[in-house]
Amino acid sequence: MPVTAPAVTVLDLVKSYGEVEAVRGIDFEVGSGEVFGFLGPNGAGKSTTINMLCTLVRPSGGRAEVAGHDVVSERDAVRRNIGLVFQDTTLDGYLTAEQNLRLHAELYGVPREAVRPRMEQVMEMVGLWERRSSLVATFSGGMKRRLEIARGLLHSPRVLFLDEPTVGLDPQTRSSIWSYIRELKANEDITIFLTTHYMDEAEYCDRIAIMDRGKIIVLDTPEALKASVGRDRVQIETDDADAAIAELRERFGIEAAVAEGAVTFGVAEGEHFVPRLFQELEMPIRAVNVSRPSLDDVFMSYTGTTIRDAESGGSDQRRKAARMMQR
Amino acid sequence: MSPGGAGTEAAAPQSRPARTPPPVRVRVPARTLGGEVRAIKVVWKRELIRFSRDRLRIVTSLVQPFLFLFVLGTGLSKLASAGTHGVNFRTFVYPGVLCLAVMFTAMFSAASLVWDREFGFLREMMVAPVRRSSLVLGKCLGGATVAGFQGVIVLCLAGLVGVPYAPGLLAAVFAVQLLLAFAITAFGVMFAARIQQMQSFMALMQMVMMPMYFLSGALFPVSGLPRWLEILNRIDPLTYAVDPIRRVVFSHLSIPAAARRALDPGVTWWGWHVPGAVEAAFVALLGAIMLVVAIFQFSRAE
Numbered sequence: 362m363p364v365t366a367p368a369v370t371v372l373d374l375v376k377s378y379g380e381v382e383a384v385r386g387i388d389f390e391v392g393s394g395e396v397f398g399f400l401g402p403n404g405a406g407k408s409t410t411i412n413m414l415c416t417l418v419r420p421s422g423g424r425a426e427v428a429g430h431d432v433v434s435e436r437d438a439v440r441r442n443i444g445l446v447f448q449d450t451t452l453d454g455y456l457t458a459e460q461n462l463r464l465h466a467e468l469y470g471v472p473r474e475a476v477r478p479r480m481e482q483v484m485e486m487v488g489l490w491e492r493r494s495s496l497v498a499t500f501s502g503g504m505k506r507r508l509e510i511a512r513g514l515l516h517s518p519r520v521l522f523l524d525e526p527t528v529g530l531d532p533q534t535r536s537s538i539w540s541y542i543r544e545l546k547a548n549e550d551i552t553i554f555l556t557t558h559y560m561d562e563a564e565y566c567d568r569i570a571i572m573d574r575g576k577i578i579v580l581d582t583p584e585a586l587k588a589s590v591g592r593d594r595v596q597i598e599t600d601d602a603d604a605a606i607a608e609l610r611e612r613f614g615i616e617a618a619v620a621e622g623a624v625t626f627g628v629a630e631g632e633h634f635v636p637r638l639f640q641e642l643e644m645p646i647r648a649v650n651v652s653r654p655s656l657d658d659v660f661m662s663y664t665g666t667t668i669r670d671a672e673s674g675g676s677d678q679r680r681k682a683a684r685m686m687q688r
Numbered sequence: 689m690s691p692g693g694a695g696t697e698a699a700a701p702q703s704r705p706a707r708t709p710p711p712v713r714v715r716v717p718a719r720t721l722g723g724e725v726r727a728i729k730v731v732w733k734r735e736l737i738r739f740s741r742d743r744l745r746i747v748t749s750l751v752q753p754f755l756f757l758f759v760l761g762t763g764l765s766k767l768a769s770a771g772t773h774g775v776n777f778r779t780f781v782y783p784g785v786l787c788l789a790v791m792f793t794a795m796f797s798a799a800s801l802v803w804d805r806e807f808g809f810l811r812e813m814m815v816a817p818v819r820r821s822s823l824v825l826g827k828c829l830g831g832a833t834v835a836g837f838q839g840v841i842v843l844c845l846a847g848l849v850g851v852p853y854a855p856g857l858l859a860a861v862f863a864v865q866l867l868l869a870f871a872i873t874a875f876g877v878m879f880a881a882r883i884q885q886m887q888s889f890m891a892l893m894q895m896v897m898m899p900m901y902f903l904s905g906a907l908f909p910v911s912g913l914p915r916w917l918e919i920l921n922r923i924d925p926l927t928y929a930v931d932p933i934r935r936v937v938f939s940h941l942s943i944p945a946a947a948r949r950a951l952d953p954g955v956t957w958w959g960w961h962v963p964g965a966v967e968a969a970f971v972a973l974l975g976a977i978m979l980v981v982a983i984f985q986f987s988r989a990e
Contacts, residue, residue, distance in 0.1 A: 438817075464730050464734060468812075470720075472715070496741075517715075
């Protein structure tokens with residue numbers, strides 16, 4: 362990481378909506394030029410945090426600086442230095458792709474002589490220069506997202522915020538969006554701050570913060586996070602999950618839990634443990650699955666649940682609150 | 689970054705290492721007055737582009753005044769002929785139709801703000817490093833321009849209902865209708881700042897516009913009314929847009945004095961004949977107040 366000033370500094374940032382504390386005091390720093398990922402289930406507080414950093418939501422407490430400017434007292438300075446791509450499209454379908462970008466250039470005061478070359482460059486990058494005269498309403502979801510990324514880059518922001526940039530896209534578009542992000546990192550002096558709840562995408566980040574229930578649980582490089590788990594993940598299917606969990610505790614001293622419908626636990630060397638399991642466990646095992654630690658397991662080991670389970674159960678309340686906040 | 693993993697290889701062919709032009713660095717300057725003017729202009733321009741793209745809206749804006757003037761106007765003229773002293777009812781109702789056309793177009797422009805919110809585009813404008821007042825002003829000017837264009841269409845029809853194409857008349861009527869267009873757009877934007885759904889906005893507009901229109905004297909002369917109606921008529925802001933237009937139109941007609949007195953009595957405040965210029969200024973003032981309220985509403989909204 363270069364020794365320049367951090368692109369984002371967050372100190373004890375809090376956001377509460379009445380009784381609901383969406384973000385409960387978080388601290389972190391993002392270095393200049395980093396690709397920084399915010400990972401967590403829906404309703405964990407990722408979007409609220411990003412909205413505070415983008416000056417769209419006023420923090421209830423703590424402070425944050427983006428590109429060296431305070432998000433509350435220097436709102437406009439922050440806005441000039443950031444690019445935004447939201448979860449939902451913010452393009453005008455009645456305008457052409459080019460008109461959408463020109464409008465953006467005017468709103469951001471991009472010097473007139475720079476508008477065209479810069480526009481060509483960002484649209485070339487996302488492969489939409491040829492389609493610049495088409496109405497945005499005729500674009501597919503993937504094309505719209507690509508155009509939004511181009512627009513977010515038009516004014517050469519120092520920090521680009523991408524809120525779930527690949528959600529709802531087909532795998533091909535997802536991977537091309539990641540290739541743009543890598544291209545950007547190579548060619549431009551830019552910091553990328555993104556949120557995702559796809560575990561596989563988190564691996565592309567330089568560093569990751571895992572967020573759950575308004576708190577940052579852990580923050581490190583993907584490699585370090587995986588190393589910290591250090592155990593293989595074993596999932597078994599049996600007829601009686603509760604009995605299996607009890608037996609595992611009794612015989613092996615292993616704490617297991619039900620995740621994604623299977624009894625799940627971590628052990629040091631999974632492939633050597635499974636034969637023992639078959640020998641010593643009394644109840645029949647119908648299926649078994651051993652996997653190397655992934656970020657999913659990292660999430661599991663820090664929160665005690667998988668990201669999918671965290672979303673489907675218990676967090677309805679939180680998600681509802683989060684939705685209300687996005688209004 | 690060394691992300692590794694299968695996804696990297698899969699995506700690699702999509703990037704084009706062969707030609708990587710040096711990135712064009714853009715410096716976004718600090719906020720200046722010029723920047724705000726650019727923002728106002730582009731928001732204004734967007735309204736015009738959107739209007740020009742919306743064929744249905746253009747057709748509606750052409751058909752509606754015809755309907756009012758020639759269908760409603762002709763139908764009612766049968767009924768009204770006894771009371772109009774020989775003046776064509778369509779001529780009488782012409783200022784009212786003009787105002788109605790302008791009003792509806794302006795309101796639709798304001799309504800598009802609710803669409804912008806529903807479709808997310810509003811967010812793009814709200815996060816831009818410009819003043820909210822520039823956005824609101826651009827929107828109101830855009831709405832006023834589109835509605836002004838609508839007014840011009842109705843102005844073109846003047847000859848068909850016996851209103852002469854006198855330059856002074858056209859200029860004066862055009863000026864008042866621009867003021868009205870601006871005021872109504874500001875009025876709509878003021879509400880649109882707070883309303884999340886199109887249905888609610890439309891319902892509210894129906895509730896406000898219809899009484900406003902019926903009370904304004906667009907369809908009847910404003911003297912000799914029952915007391916309650918007279919009071920409501922004088923409170924209604926639209927009265928002060930219809931009346932000056934009617935005065936200008938009637939001042940260019942050669943009709944008996946009795947007919948003029950009956951059909952174009954002019955608005956009075958406690959017996960005082962309010963001059964047309966004061967009426968127009970009143971509309972402008974209301975427009976300015978509503979613009980300020982709209983800006984305030986938008987600055988508060990997150």
